[in-house]
Amino acid sequence: MTDQNTDQPTEPGDDEDFTPRRELLRQIDEALDAGDAARLEALLEPMHGADIADIIERLTPAERRKFLELYSIEMDGEILSEIDEAIRDEVIEALPKEVLAEAVREMDSDDVVDLVEDMDEGEREEILSALDDADRMAVEQSLTYPEYSAGRLMQSEVVTAPEHWTVGEAIDFLRAEDWLPEQFYHVILVDPRRHPVGYVALGRLLSAKRSVRLKDITEDSFRTISAYADEGDVAYAFNQYHLISAPVVDNDDRLVGVITIDDAMSVLDEEHEEDILRLAGVGDESAITDSVMETLWQRLPWLMINLVTAVVASLVIAIFEGTIQKIVALAVLMPIVASMGGNAGTQTLTVAVRALATKSLTGSNVWRVVRREAIVGLLNGLAFAVVMGIVAWIWFDGVNLAAVIAIAMVVNLCVAALAGILIPLGLEKAGADPALASGTFVTTVTDVVGFFAFLGLASAVLV
Amino acid sequence: MTDQNTDQPTEPGDDEDFTPRRELLRQIDEALDAGDAARLEALLEPMHGADIADIIERLTPAERRKFLELYSIEMDGEILSEIDEAIRDEVIEALPKEVLAEAVREMDSDDVVDLVEDMDEGEREEILSALDDADRMAVEQSLTYPEYSAGRLMQSEVVTAPEHWTVGEAIDFLRAEDWLPEQFYHVILVDPRRHPVGYVALGRLLSAKRSVRLKDITEDSFRTISAYADEGDVAYAFNQYHLISAPVVDNDDRLVGVITIDDAMSVLDEEHEEDILRLAGVGDESAITDSVMETLWQRLPWLMINLVTAVVASLVIAIFEGTIQKIVALAVLMPIVASMGGNAGTQTLTVAVRALATKSLTGSNVWRVVRREAIVGLLNGLAFAVVMGIVAWIWFDGVNLAAVIAIAMVVNLCVAALAGILIPLGLEKAGADPALASGTFVTTVTDVVGFFAFLGLASAVLV
Structure with missing residues (x-):
């Protein structure tokens, strides 16, 4: 990148990453x-x-x-x-x-x-x-x-023109005004009651003859946005419809401002930031400039919740203390079942959260996606049941132990897949952010089910 | 949102989320x-x-x-x-x-x-x-x-004008042309060898008198982008500098095309998608339309890697089988230490990956951030050492066991913080994507260290 003030040559492979040298x-x-x-x-x-x-x-x-x-x-x-x-x-x-x-x-x-x-x-x-x-x-x-x-x-600085104007009238008006916003990309046509009825891209205004009526060169893609619309939905609309600017209207459909794409891009960026931080259980306000204490206060609550869920998983293990004392190999193998479930659940969860955020997971395809995840969970479970069964068999020389871990693996990966998709869907349905806390829910489910399935089966079969 | 073809009233709180009804x-x-x-x-x-x-x-x-x-x-x-x-x-x-x-x-x-x-x-x-x-x-x-x-x-359809033209000449030229791109926001000024020397926003072109020279109304923010620049860096530049369009130049600094903000916005969106999917260990090509088999093949490799690391962690547990057999409470408590480390590490990791992606973590502040994470890790460790020490003491009525889990917690949360920041920094330094695989690395470290610290201390102190 070269600034107009500088004169650096740009080379391929140059370390141009737009950050200050x-x-x-x-x-x-x-x-x-x-x-x-x-x-x-x-x-x-x-x-x-x-x-x-x-x-x-x-x-x-x-x-x-x-x-x-x-x-x-x-x-x-x-x-x-x-x-x-x-x-x-x-x-x-x-x-x-x-x-x-x-x-x-x-x-x-x-x-x-x-x-x-x-x-x-x-x-x-x-x-x-x-x-x-x-x-x-x-x-x-x-x-x-x-x-x-x-x-x-929105910004309230808007360039409007009456719908009956010609290109020539609009240009004369723009030349006479001295309050124009720094950046604008459309002239919004309004009726006498300030209802927006269309907009003209500046490129078309410039390339049309003076006598052309503005009404005849409006954009097809004209959309108004309610001032009450959620900013995330606004960002989605800009991205989806390749909007550059869009008029904002109040409840009476009267023009009150305009939103430009650079603001929509910032919102998109912020929403992503929120998603990624919430998925990791970090306060979504976190910034790299935060002090030690700010950082600590953002992270402690999530770790506290995690501690509670980890203790719940431990209570499950505690039920089977007697079994573990007899077959200590169970203590060695049980974290593997839990860990695989946690990872598989997180995979499904992330895809689901992302699909919800981009509105590509909706009523029309939700059951198909749930079904797909369940089948993938089952197939993953079968694959790793075989692998882990063989590993356990060789390691501890016990065919029954191998069978127990294989079955527990299938159970836990199926549960992981279902938890990974149903928990974010449930949160969304309940009006909560699907990214928020769903990671903790999912791993709690996979830990509890993983330990219970493995140790429970072992108690029934091996002791 | 109202389309110009429809006539729905927009109400506050209306369920307008821009998806088809x-x-x-x-x-x-x-x-x-x-x-x-x-x-x-x-x-x-x-x-x-x-x-x-x-x-x-x-x-x-x-x-x-x-x-x-x-x-x-x-x-x-x-x-x-x-x-x-x-x-x-x-x-x-x-x-x-x-x-x-x-x-x-x-x-x-x-x-x-x-x-x-x-x-x-x-x-x-x-x-x-x-x-x-x-x-x-x-x-x-x-x-x-x-x-x-x-x-x-970039798109190759570009609107250019010689640098010596006036506003009037530019408008006459635009009116005469019939091949103009559908959307354009600037007229790019070029010298006789087609080097871009500045650009004029259409709004300024429209509001200036015909006799004004284009050179006198160019934008301050003019930047050219090398055709070889990484698209992620291009998206960053658009977001950072609120660009609407930017000329693209070849190695001889000659104009070859133009990039518009809607394309940059799509790239930003894709890069976020990649980050979030890679952090979760899901193939970054994954789409909600994928079939069962496509989904399976994206996820299996990551789960396989996770299985290997989980087995490594189990090998650590296996070293202490004898100790666990004597004190089975260790098997109950050990997943708590590992789980807390994994979560704390993931928190730090996510913040680090995000900060690297937005270029807010760079040479100038990296050691300050590492230091902050280390201190937060230590303080989190001390806090949860106290909590978990008390829980273990009450649960198993053993003050020594409480001390062991408390110390292991401090050790593992400190290690988690350091791994969470140093691993993505190392991957970035090595030219790899810091989002890719760092989650697996970090949880492997926290599992191994967590089990080793807790069971090792227990073997030394309690047996």
Whole structure:
């Protein structure tokens, strides 16, 4: 990648991964250590706000304080809107009031909403007072919609035209306006009551003759989004329909804003982050900038739940203490049955969670997928029953022991497959996030069933 | 969401999740059963190609054959480019040659590349022969770039203008052209040797006076992407810099195509899919449409690896058979130590894999994060040592046993934290995907260490 300010040749196989070069980071460290504000400014001058935000995030809290002292007057709306939530308060507090006010004035209304939505009344008022009346009202309007809704995601800066206009009229209008948003991709046609009736891509506007009516060059793919729609569904729609921007309407179907694809892309990214972290039993707010204590508090509750379920599995083992004392080989082999069940269950679970997230697992194919997972579970069970039966037979020279572990393996892998698909489906049906806690549920089931099947059979057959 | 063809009111809390309504799916089933092509066409007519593709994906193979028989002449480029790779061959084979040729002609060059890149020579030739010479050359040019590179992702349809043009000249040119791509968001300025030197957003082109020079209204954020750049890095750049489209250049810095944000969004989505599936030890090609045998073959290898590691852990237990025979409580408690280690390790691992994927874990903060994880591991270990010590003490009435499990817990949670961060870092450093196989490595380490620490200490102290 070459920036317009630089002149680096791009070569195949070049280590271009779009992250700031190590050399630059070293120079920034030096400037920080030397307290050299001018040097720091010069180093950061060619950089994109998003990269500057990343650098701020990677500093230690002490370095960050120093950075903000030296650089605070340069902080603008672009950098501020890119800063991770986890350290945003810290940054805002370090900024002089005038700098913060100026930065907020530069931001689009959706970025201001994102900035203030988690603040308390007092802080929020202070930030919003920097805006002029129209912008403040737009932000306050956005904040009336529920959290994680399209209404919070949209920006209120919209380019509209009456539906009866021609291309020439639209171009003259755009040339005369000086408040146009920085980025826009469509002109939205509205009727006299501000209901959106279609939109025209700027490319078509540019390539049509002045006399063409806007109505005749609207896009086929026109869709409006309710301000109350869930942001995850909005991201899905953008990805599914290759939307670039979409008008947002209120309950009366009146235009209230527009969502652009870059915001939808951020939501998609966040939703993935949540899924992957929740599947692993990590708080979905976790960030690489978190302190030791923040990290500890996110992880402890999940480990505590895991401890309880592990103790439940141990209680199952305890039932068969007598059997284990007689045949100690059971203690050696039992974790294998449990571990295989846990892994097979996690495989199914992950595929199910992912399919639910992408809406590819729905009413119309759910039973077919459950059936497939059950059959795969059975076949996996049979395969590993044979393998593990042979291993146990050779290892402990007992054909009965081999038969016991083989049967337990089939039982546990079938149960694992069913638990892996039915638990996330059940959570989804109950209105919960299928990624949340389902891993713990599934491994609890496979541990308990694994130990019970193996030790129970052993008690019945071998003792 | 309301389509322009429908007239449903949108209400807050409405169940608008952008997936086809169950009622519609039932009607489609009926039309399929009745073999009623006209009815099927009428039902699908208002639908977006992406939704039709989803419906085709959700059918059983038998239903799908029937569907394609009835609907094949309606299949267009839009539907075809949305069909999941897993069933694409099946669909292509079912289409009459003329329909396929027409569909391919409608597609943008990047979608054609996506369609043919995994085909063998003969099939590919057949598809490409449907294209006119210029389009075929564009596709063949794209195919010379490595798989998963920007060159494969780009479309060759680009709107350019000489850098010295005015707004008026550009608009006249656009009005005169009839080959313009369906969607474009920038006019790329090129010098006489076709090196891109900047780009103009269409919004600015529309709002500027005819006499303004294009050079004076270019975007600040202009970046070019090497055709050899990895598609994951391209997606990262779009997300990081809020790009809408970006010019792609060859080794001589000459413009060869353009990548648009919707393609970058798809890549981002796929990369997430890969991460989440690989973390769970599921083949990253897995799809909800896979058959039983395909699913089985994706999952068996990972379960086989897990079996080997589980046997290794069992060998550790086998060393201490004598001790377990004397104190059978050890067999009851040992899975708790291993399970807690496995969970804590997975937590750290997931955060690390995710941070590596988003480039937020890099050289500049890696040791700080390793240190944080180690301290969190120690603190978690101490917390659960106390809890589990008390549980073991009460349960088995042995203070020495309690001390042994407490110490083993501290050891295993510290090791889990270190393994969880160092293993993905090591895989990344070695050029491998940190998501791939690291889960198995980490749980192997925590199982082996957990059993060894607990049973080893018990043998030393209790017997």
